[in-house]
Amino acid sequence: MDPEKARLLADLAPAIAVVVIVVMAAWVTTTWLRIKNGYPLDDGMGGAHHPQVDRKANEEIKLLNQENSQLRDELAGLKNRLANVETIVTDSGYGLDQEIERLRDRAE
Incomplete structure (x- = not known):
């Protein structure tokens, strides 16, 4: 790998990690709110699963x-x-x- 590309990737890694963490936290928060308020959860195929x-x-x-x-x-x-x-x-x-x-x- 080119040293310049490696340095660019090393410089962008913290920003990418922050974006991934923020997206995961938002997903967990919306899932928690849906469960708390009784809304159905979505599965990977577009179907709905109602909380027990x-x-x-x-x-x-x-x-x-x-x-x-x-x-x-x-x-x-x-x-x-x-x-x-x-x-x-x-x-x-x-x-x-x-x-x-x-x-x-x-x-x-």
Whole structure:
């Protein structure tokens, strides 16, 4: 190798090393931020790998899903009961005013 080229390479080596270290630190930092915030990680083939969710988070998700389905069932039951009450009250054959008058007559 030519001594001039060797000296040029020796002079540029620290700058190249600094650039490589900065690029690696930036890559590690962005990977850490992605993992911390739950973003998917990229593999070498362009696919996405989602970080693993810990067991505690899975348990919480499962409990919340169960509670959500219970509340939906309860809400559906309440809607049915309300529909029945509306049907009873709005039914013309119900005779609510006749019942009220009968109760007033008994009170007197």
